[in-house]
Amino acid sequence: MNLKIQHFVIIITIGVFVSCKQNPPTLFKIEGKHLPIASSITPVDSIEQFVTPYRNRINEVLDSTLAYATAPFSPRDGALNSSAGNFMADIVLSEAGPIFKSRTNNEIDFAILNSGGIRAVISKGDVTARNMYQVMPFENTIVVVELTSKSVRDLIAYLIQSKKPHPISGIQIKIDRNGSLTSVNIQGKPFDEDRTYFVATSNYLANGGDNMNFFTNNAGVTETDYLLRNAMIDYIRKTDTIVPLVDDRFIQTK
Template sequence: MSNKPLDFMPTKINKIDYQLLILLGFIAIFISCKKEQIQVKTIKSETVEINDNINSDSSISDFVKPYHEKLTEKVSEIIGYNDQILSNEEVNLQSTLGNAYADICLNFALPKFKEQTGRKIDFALFNYGGLRQSVYKGPIKVEDIFELMPFENMLVIAEMSGEQVQSLFDYFEKNKKAHPISGVNLTFEGEKLSEILIDGKKFSKTENYLVLTNDYLQKGGDNMIFFKDPIKLYSLDAKIRDVIISEIKLKDTIKGAIDDRIKMIN
């Protein structure tokens, strides 16, 4: 979202015309309730060009103005500070932005899920393409988070079998993208994933795992089909963008760094 004011489609319909249209609509509904057979004889169409030559209706502009001003004030709110640029630039299948994002989501979800179920989320995985721009150094506004994540994705937790989680790590190994991940330590020897630690323990195909992700990926988005048929699916009823905004407000300053969650041994 930019600082440019929102544009609204100009129209020539005034209040009287609008009321007349509503009245005609009720008349049409009343007539359509009769049991008479009506057959369409002719359909006519007309192309109306929408351009700057059409004058806007001041009554609509006046009606919208307070909402527009409130929205502008809302998205311009400063919610925190970033002491360095967080970007999707890849380093050893990580990025500073991806690490910060995955950690924020997992740190939010852990206590919420524990309170709901008494269980602990094992790790989090999201998609590289879900983050659309960097978060630059300096004050962070609400609009920056909307530009970072212009989606309505929700946080979900998928309970997965060891075989399904193995497919997840196979995808990570083959895809070679810095997909945001938190709660795991992966070691690569060359191109191959040689060690997987989840919460400090070796991954086991015989165990089930609780994995935090978003509803788009859980439905198979970005070809992450291993999420599609979980043993059980949980929802936190939390929109990710709102989570990020609330967590930045809570922490004031956000940080993201390349760390040892992924190691590359040549």
Template sequence: MKKIATGLSLFFLLASCNSKTFKNNKITAKTTTIDSSITTTPAIDSTIAPYKKKLLSEINKVLTTSSKKLVRTDGELQSSLGNLMADMCYDIANPIFREKTGKNIDFAMFNYGGIRAGLPEGNITNRHAFELMPFENSLVVAELSGKKIEELVSYFIAGAKAHPLSKNIQLELQGSAYTLHIQGKPFDPNKTYTVLTSDYLQGGGDRMDFFKNPVQLTLLDYKVRDAIIKYFKSVTTLTPQLDQRVVVKN
């Protein structure tokens, strides 16, 4: 028994002598700029070639076609591209919102500056969808009071820009006066309205402060770009037009 105790004591003594505590005294980092100064090698090229081929195949995949070139500057306070942007986001988002809440979205509004590129006549690919919406913005629905809808219209008039509005809205302007219909009915300042937009704008982006502090905010967990791609895949040809959603009378 004495030998066993002596052996155990020796074991723990040796173990404690071999135990070391390490402490990190310094962390260093180096920034490497990835630009044309970095030269490639055959080994690197052969490694990335399969991934590059697959990526190019995906980005250049044709989703739909357009009957004409679409831009944000072909109308007064509306545009063919802006109309398309608002309408396709509405069409994709409304079923999601209805499933979550049992209600429909009243209309959609986005910002003129959020349209980052036009669409060509002919084939429309994934690349065009990414160029149109390069940001990671998500779709949200803000329930706004009648007062905030009035602020929205005042913002639209004062800015004099073709901010995308969906087909569910009819706004007739004459000087500083206006008449507004939503879902085919006259605007009621005592009601609340559900408005589809992006999380960026709902947070006050582009000074759209009327989206802040809504009566209710519903997150759809759906990227704007994903809605665009899904819509492109769902139609054979894009045929947006200028219409009566915004009318300017002299």
């Protein structure tokens, strides 16, 4: 009898233990709502007092003068190359070059960006860091892609077909009145079909952004970890006066 009672007690104890055991929580629903930030929201004094010194410091840094622009830089003041585009592409080539050289012992051959990535005009007058955030609001970094001659050919065909002033530097392209290619020079030398080229661009474009799919067929990619916007700020900070330029790096003969 005692043995039966003991068995009964054991069974009951196990049953209670099992029934009390908690199952891990399972997410079954997520709810959210839109909270618009408007002037109707009453500021909280304690938060304002905490944030104000940081806001003032950020505004001081962003609004400090870096250089002087003698005239406006626009992404649309040229048919196949623009002053803003040339400026940005030249900066990529000059500022990313030493980084790439130190990491790979190679030189960047040329640079290309996309005209749609330029989001504002640099006006005549004092140029500030805030201006650079307006021109380049994205967190894109500079990468260097090694391209075969075929991929470079595809890149050139893309530029010709797009008929847009995409920023380029280090490469010169000439087409005739019918849009046919007449010459390509890279770093002042004729395009060489028997070698690869190191092309600086943004990480967005290197992944095929803006239909630049030729970048995905590459022989290697080197990340510089250098924000394009920071390269612009660093370059301008070292330059007292910047001058807009539309030149012959990509032209169509009449």
